[in-house]
Structure formats: structure tokens, C-alpha cells
Amino acid sequence: MDRDQLIDLTRRALKLARDKTTDLAPGVHVVDAADYTSIERHNRDRALLMASPQLVGYVSELPNPGAYCTKTVMGRSILLTRTSAGSVKAFENVCLHRQSQVVTGCGSAKRFVCPYHAWTYDNAGRLVALPGHEGFPEAAIASAAKPGAAGRRQTGEAAIASAAKPGAAGRRQTGEAAVKSDGLTELPAAEYAGFLWVALDPGAHLDVAAHLGPLADELDAWGIGRWSPLGEKVLDCPINWKLAVDTFSENYHFATVHRQTFATIARSNCTVFDSYGPHHRLIFPLNTILELDTVPEERWDPLHNMVVIYALFPNIVLSVTIANGELFRIYPGDRPGRSVTVHQNSTPLDLSDESVAAGAQAVFDYAHATVRDEDYRLVEGLQANLESRARGHLLFGRNEPGLQHRHLSWAQALTAPR
Numbered sequence: 001m002d003r004d005q006l007i008d009l010t011r012r013a014l015k016l017a018r019d020k021t022t023d024l025a026p027g028v029h030v031v032d033a034a035d036y037t038s039i040e041r042h043n044r045d046r047a048l049l050m051a052s053p054q055l056v057g058y059v060s061e062l063p064n065p066g067a068y069c070t071k072t073v074m075g076r077s078i079l080l081t082r083t084s085a086g087s088v089k090a091f092e093n094v095c096l097h098r099q100s101q102v103v104t105g106c107g108s109a110k111r112f113v114c115p116y117h118a119w120t121y122d123n124a125g126r127l128v129a130l131p132g133h134e135g136f137p138e139a140a141i142a143s144a145a146k147p148g149a150a151g152r153r154q155t156g157e158a159a160i161a162s163a164a165k166p167g168a169a170g171r172r173q174t175g176e177a178a179v180k181s182d183g184l185t186e187l188p189a190a191e192y193a194g195f196l197w198v199a200l201d202p203g204a205h206l207d208v209a210a211h212l213g214p215l216a217d218e219l220d221a222w223g224i225g226r227w228s229p230l231g232e233k234v235l236d237c238p239i240n241w242k243l244a245v246d247t248f249s250e251n252y253h254f255a256t257v258h259r260q261t262f263a264t265i266a267r268s269n270c271t272v273f274d275s276y277g278p279h280h281r282l283i284f285p286l287n288t289i290l291e292l293d294t295v296p297e298e299r300w301d302p303l304h305n306m307v308v309i310y311a312l313f314p315n316i317v318l319s320v321t322i323a324n325g326e327l328f329r330i331y332p333g334d335r336p337g338r339s340v341t342v343h344q345n346s347t348p349l350d351l352s353d354e355s356v357a358a359g360a361q362a363v364f365d366y367a368h369a370t371v372r373d374e375d376y377r378l379v380e381g382l383q384a385n386l387e388s389r390a391r392g393h394l395l396f397g398r399n400e401p402g403l404q405h406r407h408l409s410w411a412q413a414l415t416a417p418r
Contacts, residue, residue, distance in 0.1 A: 001218050001221050001222060001308075002221070003302075005218075006302040006303070007297060007300060007302065009272060009283050009302065009306070009308075010289075010292070010300055010302045010305060010306065011297075012272045012283070013270075013272050013283050013285040013289060013305070013306055014285070014289050014290070014292055014293070016270050016271075016272065016285065017267055017270055017285045017289050017290055018290065018293070020270075021270070022269055022270050022271045022399050023271055023272055023273040023401055024398040024399060024401065025396075025397075025398045025399075025400070025401040025404045026398070027398060028395055028396065028397055028398060029395075029396040029403075029404040029407065029408070030393050030394070030395060030396075031393060031394045031396060031407055032392065032393055033386050033389070033391060033392055033393055033394060034392075035242065035407075036240040036242060036243060036336065036383065036386045037240070037336050037337065037386050037387050037389075038336060039335070039336060041336070042240075042332060042335065042336040044414055045241065045242075045332050045410075046074065046332050048314055048410070048413055048414060049074065049200075049314055049315055049331065049332065050074070050200050050201070051200075051201070051204075052211075052313070052314050052315075053197050053198075053199060053206055053207075053208050053211045054073055054197065054198050054199070054200060054329075055195050055196070055197055055312060055316050055327070055329070056071045056073060056078065056080070056195075056196050056197065056198055056329065057069060057071060057080070057195065057196040057229075057327070057344065058194065058195060058196065058224070058225040058226070058227070058229050058325075058327070058344070058346050059088075059191045059194055059195060059196055059225045059226060060225060060226050060227060060228060060229050060346065061080075061106060061196065061229050062080060062081070062082040062088060062191075062196065063082075064082065064108070065082050065083060065084045065085070065086055066081075066082065066084070066108045066109065066110055066123065067081070067082045067106075067107070067108050068080060068081045068082070068103065068106065068107060068108070068109060068112075068123060069105075069106035070093055070101075070103060070104055070105060070106065071342075072340075072342070073198075073200065073329075073331065074200075074331045074332065074340075075334070076092065076200065077092070077093035077094070077101050078090055078091070078092065078093055078187065078198060079091045079092075079093040079102065079103060079112070079184070080189065080196055080198070081123040081124075081125075082123075083123055083124050084110075084123075088189050088190065088191045088196065089123070089124060089125060089186065089189055090186070090187040090188070090189035090198045091125045091183075091184035091185060091186055091187060092184060092185035092187065093184075094184070094185065095114040095116065095117075095119055095184075096119065096127065096183070096184070097114065097116070097117055097119050098116055098117065100114050100115060100116040100117075101115075102114045102119075102121060102184070109123065110122060110123060111123075111128065111129075113129075117131065117132075118131050119131075121183065121184055122142065124183075125183040125184040125186055126142035126183045127139070127140075127141060127142055127183050128141060128142045129141065142183070185202055186202060187199060187200065187201075187202055188201075188202070188204055188205070188206035189206070190206055190208050192208040192209065192212075192216070192220075193208070193212060193216050193217075193219040193220040193225065194219065194220050194222070194223060194224060194225025194226050195219075195225045196225075211313075212279070212312070213276060213277050213279075214276055215276045215279055215281075215310070215312075219310065219318075222320055222325065223348070224318070224320060224325025224346055224348075225325070225346070227325050227346035227347055227348045228346060228347055228348075228349070228351050229344065229345075229346050230344070230345040230346060230347060230360060230361060230364050231344070231345070231364070232342055232343065232344050233342075233343045233344075233364075233368045234340065234341070234342055234343070235340070235341040235343065235371070235372055235376060236333070236338070236339075236340050237338070237339055237340075237341070237376050237380065238337055238338055238380055238383060239337065239338070239339055239376060239379050239380055239382070239383045240332075240336055240337060240338075240339060240383060240386075241315065241330050241331060241332040241333070241339035241340075242406075242407075242410075243339075243379045243382060243383060244330045244339050244341055244376065244379070245311075245315065245317065245330050245406060246379075246403055246406070247371070247375040247376070247379060248309065248311070248317045248319075248328065249282075249311065249400065249402040249403040249405075249406050250271065250282075250399070250400040250402055250403050251266065251267070251268055251269065251270065251271055251282075251284050252268065252269045252397070252399055252400060253268070254266060254267070254268035254269075255268035255269070257374050257375065257378055258370065258374055261366075261370045261374065262370060264287075265286055265287060266284050266285070266286050266287065266307060267284070267285045267286070267287055267289070269399055270284075270285055271283065271284060271399075271401070271402065272285075273401040273402055273405075275405050277313075278313035278314070278409040278412075278413065279310065279311060279312050279313050279409075280310075280311045280402055280405050280406075281308065281309065281310050281311075282308075282309040282310075282311070282402050283306050283307070283308060283309075284306060284307040284308075284309060285305065285306050286304075286305050286306055286307070288304065288305050289305040289306065291305075292305060303320075303321065303322040304322060307319060307320070307321050308320040308321075309402075311402060311405070311406060313409055313413070314409070314410060314413065315329065315330045315331060316328070316329060316330070317330065323347055323348065323349055323360070323363070324345055324346070324347055324360075324363060324364075324367075325345065325346040325347070326343070326344070326345050326346075326367065327343070327344040327345070327346075328341055328342070328343055328344075329341070329342040329344070330342075337383055337387060341371075341376075343367075343368050343371065345360075345363075345364040345367070347360045
């Protein structure tokens with residue numbers, strides 16, 4: 001985001017803080033309580049996420065050729081690699097033989113050896129070694145493929161092709177074939193706006209530019225996806241995934257829920273709101289922003305006075321500060337009353353300095369503990385009330401435009417023709 005835009009947003013935030021108000025929606029919005037408890041809505045939500053481009057990490061998690069990382073998305077293990085040519089690929093992290101996870105964690109490797117029977121794949125997803133080859137006599141090994149043969153379909157009842165065609169890997173076959181595949185099942189993947197993206201359907205067309213629209217350049221300009229990653233923390237909680245997302249959609253609750261934490265640094269019930277199709281951006285002014293009244297604009301340092309929150313459809317939250325680029329990937333669980341949040345953080349700070357690295361990790365730990373112990377713990381009670389059916393609806397106020405926009409965007413997507 002360029003300085004002129006940051007200054008304009010700071011002006012808007014300062015005026016709201018000065019006037020002790022917030023951006024307002026046209027009216028109050030009512031949401032059916034069953035949206036958080038219905039198995040039918042739960043299944044539709046999962047289908048919506050499965051059909052949407054999924055942001056799964058920072059490009060800095062694959063810094064060099066040979067780098068890899070694994071991600072879990074709604075129970076599915078996904079392997080991302082950066083090939084020797086520098087491109088990013090994604091695969092179902094599922095061995096062709098007995099469906100073991102081929103690799104865990106992150107690191108650098110040219111080969112992945114399945115821990116069960118040592119079937120081995122390269123970082124382009126191709127099967128390159130097979131112990132006990134006589135047990136699978138017609139299996140084709142990538143290292144034995146003729147030049148120019150990569151990607152050709154193999155024949156035979158148990159063929160394993162040497163190189164995956166995009167979208168073709170791991171397709172289920174008909175007939176009597178025991179094993180017939182092109183390698184690890186490849187998923188559409190891209191690096192865009194500084195982030196790693198996948199489609200969960202091998203046959204899908206992944207168009208992240210169209211998905212992000214005008215927000216793409218703004219997200220890329222921050223550079224947070226290229227900052228140093230600080231790891232992942234997972235929250236598996238007895239709350240609907242939309243309740244989890246809701247907690248990031250307004251700061252009306254700061255003065256009560258975060259009285260001794262976030263409210264000590266950020267204003268409550270004061271938000272700049274802008275929507276971009278199904279996505280939106282929120283500006284949360286810090287308590288220091290009123291001090292800018294006596295500072296000339298040319299000396300303003302916007303990121304010392306506000307936090308920028310992006311809500312990316314359908315399930316992503318990004319939080320940008322001067323030293324942190326937080327990513328929350330929020331997924332429906334195995335039932336309406338359960339969700340999984342994967343919390344990541346990145347920083348532009350120099351982590352080669354041990355004291356700086358320790359400080360960055362401490363900030364990450366603090367933010368994670370606050371979400372876990374204050375936001376999510378409180379909304380566990382909301383989930384219980386919703387499941388009791390004591391009341392049939394929830395109210396979203398005019399002072400909660402981000403919250404309203406999230407739910408209206410979901411509703412519109414769920415009713416759109418496929």
C-alpha cells in the first residue's frame with residue numbers, strides 16, 4: 001500500500017477516533033442461529049470452501065528450489081514444493097501404495113521417501129523408486145522414463161506413470177487396475193500476491209487474480225508473504241467456523257473481551273470499513289492515533305497508529321502491523337460445532353539476531369494466547385447457546401459492517417448458480 005493511501009486511511013481513522021464513532025452499515029442485520037448449528041449448512045459451507053481458492057501460506061515458506069512444506073486443509077494433507085525450475089507445485093500428501101503421508105513438516109529435499117514402504121517421489125511428484133519392484137511388475141519408474149516421455153499415460157493394469165500431467169495425477173481408474181496413476185495427485189497451485197494458493201479439486205482452474213480482484217496489488221505491496229515465517233499454531237475448538245471468523249470482523253468487543261490485552265493498545269468500536277466484492281478491509285486505530293492531531297501529516301507514520309485487517313473470502317483473515325503479518329486460516333471441522341484455525345505469523349525483522357527472534361516469537365505467542373483464551377473461549381459459550389435453540393437469531397449492529405459483509409458474502413455465494 002502506498003503512502004498516499006495510508007495517509008488517507010489514517011485521516012479517516014483519526015476523524016472517527018476524534019468523533020468517537022465508527023463506520024456504519026445502513027441498518028441492523030439479522031442472521032439465523034441455525035447457520036451455526038445446521039448440518040445442512042455445515043455441508044454447504046464445506047462445499048463452498050472446497051470450491052474456493054485456498055490461501056495456505058507465505059511464499060517465504062518455499063524460499064529456494066528444493067524447499068517443501070506440508071499443510072492440512074479440512075483434514076486433507078497437502079504437500080507443496082518448489083521445483084528445481086523454481087515453480088511451485090502442490091500434491092495430495094498421500095502415497096500411491098497404502099495412502100500413508102509421504103512427508104511431514106517443512107524443509108528441503110529432492111526426494112520424499114514414504115515412511116511405510118519407502119516408495120519414493122521427487123519434488124515434481126513423480127515416482128522415482130519402488131522397493132520390491134517385482135511386486136508391481138508393470139510399474140514405470142520416472143528415472144527410467146525416456147526423454148520426452150514425461151506425462152504420457154502408461155498402459156497396463158498396474159501402471160504408475162513417470163511424470164504427472166497437471167490435474168491428471170492420482171485419478172481414480174475403472175476396471176481391474178490395482179494401481180494406475182501418474183504419481184502423487186497434483187493439485188492446481190500458484191504463488192500470487194506473496195502467498196501460496198491451491199485448489200482442492202485436481203481438475204479445477206485456479207485463477208487467484210480473478211478471485212482477489214483489485215485487492216491483489218495492495219496485498220502484494222505489503223510484502224508480508226515474503227517476510228520471515230514464524231511457524232504455525234493450531235486451535236481445534238468446539239465452535240462453528242463462522243463464529244471463529246466473526247471474532248476478527250469487528251472491534252466492538254475490545255473494551256470488554258480484551259480489556260487488559262488488545263484494548264490497552266487499540267480503540268474499541270472504532271473501525272474504517274471498505275469492501276472489495278466478497279472481501280473487505282478494516283482499519284483498527286490504535287489508542288495513540290489522537291496524538292496525530294498535533295503532528296503535521298508529512299511526519300505521520302501510519303503503521304504506528306493502526307492495524308490493517310483483511311477478510312479474504314471465504315475463510316482467511318490477515319492482520320498487518322509494522323512488525324507482523326498474521327495469517328488465520330479458518331476451516332469447518334467434522335461437524336457444525338467444531339472448527340480448526342491455523343494461525344501463522346511473519347515478520348520483516350532480522351531473525352538472525354537472537355534477541356529480535358525471541359521478541360518476535362513472544363509477540364506471536366501473546367497474540368495466539370489472546371485469541372485462544374479470550375476470543376475463542378468466550379464464543380464456546382455462544383456455540384452452546386446456539387445449539388440450545390434458546391433464540392432463533394443473532395443481531396449484527398450498524399457498527400459491525402465487517403461482520404455483516406462476511407455473512408452477506410457467504411449467503412450470496414451459497415445462493416449463486418453453480
